[in-house]
Amino acid sequence: MKNKYIVFTAPGIAELQENEIGAPGAGEVLVETVRSTISSGTERANLVGNPNISIAPGLPDMTKYFPRRLGYSCAGYVKAVGEGVTHVQAGDRVAVSWSTHSQYVIKDVDNIHKLPDNVSWEDGALGLIGTFPLAAIRKCRLEIGESAIVMGQGVLGQVAVQLLRIAGAAPIIAVDPSPAKRERALELGADVALDPFAEDFVSTVKKLTGGVKVAIEVTGNGKALDQVLDCMARFGRVALLGCTRESDFTIDYYRKVHGPGITLIGAHTLARPDKESHPGWWTTRDDMAALFRLTSLGRLRMADLVQETHAPEECPEIYARLMVEKVFPVVQFLWK
Numbered sequence: 001m002k003n004k005y006i007v008f009t010a011p012g013i014a015e016l017q018e019n020e021i022g023a024p025g026a027g028e029v030l031v032e033t034v035r036s037t038i039s040s041g042t043e044r045a046n047l048v049g050n051p052n053i054s055i056a057p058g059l060p061d062m063t064k065y066f067p068r069r070l071g072y073s074c075a076g077y078v079k080a081v082g083e084g085v086t087h088v089q090a091g092d093r094v095a096v097s098w099s100t101h102s103q104y105v106i107k108d109v110d111n112i113h114k115l116p117d118n119v120s121w122e123d124g125a126l127g128l129i130g131t132f133p134l135a136a137i138r139k140c141r142l143e144i145g146e147s148a149i150v151m152g153q154g155v156l157g158q159v160a161v162q163l164l165r166i167a168g169a170a171p172i173i174a175v176d177p178s179p180a181k182r183e184r185a186l187e188l189g190a191d192v193a194l195d196p197f198a199e200d201f202v203s204t205v206k207k208l209t210g211g212v213k214v215a216i217e218v219t220g221n222g223k224a225l226d227q228v229l230d231c232m233a234r235f236g237r238v239a240l241l242g243c244t245r246e247s248d249f250t251i252d253y254y255r256k257v258h259g260p261g262i263t264l265i266g267a268h269t270l271a272r273p274d275k276e277s278h279p280g281w282w283t284t285r286d287d288m289a290a291l292f293r294l295t296s297l298g299r300l301r302m303a304d305l306v307q308e309t310h311a312p313e314e315c316p317e318i319y320a321r322l323m324v325e326k327v328f329p330v331v332q333f334l335w336k
Contacts, residue, residue, distance in 0.1 A: 006101035006315045006333070007067045011049040014319035016312050021104050024082035029112045031094060033335040035125035035309075036074035036101045038318070040154060040328045041220065041243060043070045047319055071101030075115065075124030076336070085109050093117070095127035095292070097284060101312065103335050113288045116296040122303035123295050125332055126155075130302055131287040133160035133216060136239035136267035137167060138280050140214045144168035147209040151196070151228050152218035153181035155330045156241060158188055158305050160216045165189035166299055171208060175201075175228075178327050188304075196227060205231040216267075218242045222249030229256040236260070239267040305330045 003021040008014055024030040046068055078092040088094060093115040099105045115124045133156050142148065148169035150160045153176035164172050165188075174185030174193045182193035192208060194201055205212060211233025217225050220242030228238065229251065251257070257264060269284070277286045294300040307329035310318055315333070322328055 001104065004103040004312060004335075005069060006071065006312060007069050008047050008319075009067045011066070012047060012320075012323055014047065014315045016315050021106065024080055024085075024106050026083040027085060027109055028082040028106050029078055029085055029088060029094075029109055030080040030104060030106050031074075031076045031096050031099075031112070032079045032104055033074050033076040033096075033099075033102060035076070035121045035332045035334055036071045036099065037125045037129060037155075037306075038071070038101075038322070038331045038333075039073065039129055040322060040331075041156075042072075043319075044322050044328075045243070046070055047323060069100040069102075071333075072098045073125060073128035074099045074101070074105070075121050075127065076105075078112070079104065081109075088112055088114060093121075093124070095124040095288065097128040097288065101315070101333055103312075110285065113285065113292070116292055119292050119295045120303045122306050122332065123292075123301075126159075126302040126305065127288050127291055128284070129155060130159050130291045130300075131284055132156055132267075132269045133218070133241060134163055134287050134291060135269060135272055135282065136160070136216050136241040136265070137163055137214075138282060139265045139267055140216070140237040140239050141280055142167050142169055142214050145170050146213040147171055147173070147211075147233075148214040148216070149173040149175060149205065149209075149212045149228060149231060150185075150190075150216045150218060151175045151224045152221075152242060153178070153185050153193075154218060154328075155305055157216070157218040158184065158330075159302060160218065160241075161185055161188045161190050162300055162302075164214075164216075166294065169214065173205060173208065173212070181327070196224065202227070202230045209233070212236055215239065216241055220244045222246070222251075225249075226251050226256070229262065232260065232262055234260045235262070237263045237265060239265045241267040243268070306332050308332075309334050
């Protein structure tokens with residue numbers, strides 16, 4: 001069976017190519033993709049050949065490791081199942097974790113998540129991405145009524161604002177230099193939206209909160225981390241959700257972390273249990289199920305975040321934009 005897929009063939013170059021795909025093996029599921037979502041930070045880093053792309057050991061020189069395929073969050077129909085697969089069957093609507101931008105994908109059954117009937121394809125294709133801020137908030141052990149700040153209003157920050165609202169944070173402060181993103185954050189449930197480059201940024205945050213209890217740092221920018229530490233209350237918790245791939249920044253750890261007793265939490269999505277959830281630390285499967293329950297009940301609307309939908313054939317132009325646009329929209333590819 002012919003299969004179209006998006007591949008980064010060289011730094012800055014994305015192409016739609018075609019190959020053959022076979023039948024699923026034991027414990028595997030073949031899915032026909034309906035929608036897949038661009039994860040702009042990760043995919044930009046891969047597209048340019050950032051050498052600090054992964055925390056996994058033993059990888060080759062990532063500046064030269066091409067071709068490579070991305071697109072880890074998608075949704076579609078089960079086309080066929082392999083031997084031993086019982087919890088899904090052909091025709092089921094599913095989300096897929098750790099996938100690729102492809103017309104068809106084969107994944108082991110642990111990466112297949114059934115979608116409730118009233119959860120849209122747009123929501124389903126954002127499922128895995130949505131688990132990233134959810135895990136960060138869990139690790140911070142947010143309690144009802146605690147103040148929270150989200151540094152950065154890309155897709156992860158936008159989901160974080162919605163989830164903090166559901167979790168009972170008060171107030172929720174969204175931070176982004178883009179006026180449009182600040183306005184959008186208010187629509188999504190933030191109580192206040194601030195420009196981090198405003199001269200009175202830190203003093204305004206402290207006036208509003210008396211010091212923030214929980215921070216979700218999504219930018220991956222060392223300066224943003226340094227800045228949010230100035231906003232924290234004593235014993236505050238900061239989740240490092242954004243991937244700070246560069247190490248050329250310094251922080252006064254003694255005065256900003258050690259003295260006030262700040263907890264810095266590594267919130268990479270792979271830093272979670274594989275098999276069994278426990279308080280503050282849930283598996284990907286359990287977090288996916290939680291997101292889709294919230295969506296099914298109308299409490300969470302990730303689909304509202306999607307700003308553009310494109311055919312896979314448009315991928316060269318879309319990724320060329322990703323290389324240069326500072327404010328890149330939430331984009332999904334429509335495969336079916």
